[in-house]
Amino acid sequence: MWERGYASTSPRKILDRAEVGQGSMYHHFGSKEVLAAAAFERSAAATLARAESVLAGSEEDAASRVVGYLLAQRDVLLGCPVGRMASDPDVLASDSLSAILRTTFAQVRALLTEVIATGIAAGGLRAADPAELADTVLAVVQGGYVLARAEGDAEPFERAVRGAAAMLRTDGERGDRAKR
Amino acid sequence: MWERGYASTSPRKILDRAEVGQGSMYHHFGSKEVLAAAAFERSAAATLARAESVLAGSEEDAASRVVGYLLAQRDVLLGCPVGRMASDPDVLASDSLSAILRTTFAQVRALLTEVIATGIAAGGLRAADPAELADTVLAVVQGGYVLARAEGDAEPFERAVRGAAAMLRTDGERGDRAKR
DNA sequence: GTCTATAACTCGATAGAC
DNA sequence: GTCTATCGAGTTATAGAC
Helix, strand or coil: CCCCCCCCCHHHHHHHHHHCCCCHHHHHHHHHHHHHHHHHHHHHHHHHHHHHHHCCCCCHHHHHHHHHHCCCCCCCCHHCCCCHHHHHHHHHHHHHHHHHHHHHHHHHHHHHHHHHHHHHHCCCECCCCCHHHHHHHHHHHHHHHHHHHHHHCCCCHHHHHHHHHHHHEEECHHCCCCCC | CCCCCCCCCCCCHHHHHHCCCCHHHHCCCCCCHHHHHHHHHHHHHHHHHHHHHHHCCCCCCCHHHHHHHHHHHCHHHHHHCCHHHCCCCCHHHHHHHHHHHHHHHHHHHHHHHHHHHHHHHHCCCCCCCCCHHHHHHHHHHHHHHHHHHHHHHHHHHHHHHHHHHHHHHHCCCCCCCCCC
């Protein structure tokens, strides 16, 4: 589902990949939606964990952690395992699936807001509303995925996050120092 | 298709909305893909025209035009009529549809790059690579749509673009002056 | 617990009357 | 140029043997 999205991933394709019969799947999961919720919950937890490991580390200063989140390695052309789901009408129509989407974004947003506020206080990031900047950072990453997939090329993503890093840091030119 | 995406918009739904029979549609368009290309070309042209009207205006200074693009009114919860298509595997698999996607983004990117370069030279925008910042601006908007749709609420979009405007302008605090 | 078979439906597309 | 009827394939889900 990470590869093809929710609607485009039919039970048939899942069964072929898993090399089991229909019965097995419907024995363990009541429906495609329940299966998707289990899979999505897993990948969302993994995504959140990686965000936490970059943002909550205590070795680097707050500004470098925010920039590190922007510049972190990602499977750009596959798309974000979380954000990708937001474009599927079937996902938004499902309470269980859209709930995972909302809570995961809310958790990363909260983390980012806190680290950004710390970074502004310490002087490494430019002064502005931390809540707004947290959504700006989230949007740059999510939008970078969109641009890269549209182009079939990771470059637009890389340009977008480098530009954002340069804008955020008070020493703009060294904005990409942290992870490169 | 703007409302539901390409894959999720079946010929049946189009015919119901248009109040015509199957025959009419297949008389004028060879396939769903051809129909979608015609519709997509229209909405992409309209989207590009609105971007041009904000970015290519000569009354405001370059920095205000970039901020104006960020803060322009949009149907946030519907999603970007162009960017929305990038998340559909069927669209990316179609040469005719993905070509519209690529060229439209390329055109807005070129416009943005030029205006941003002018704005940096004039001192209204912070100094950085204009090509990177152009993708940053595009990504903030596209990502803002993703966040807003995930939440079912336009607020994350508004925060993201306001944060970006504040970061871009040399007088960050008044970044949202242009259009509010 | 897993399998095959199949139900009930929708998909995109075509046929042929009018 | 538009209509209704229908095709074959694929969808999500269920039935029932093993």
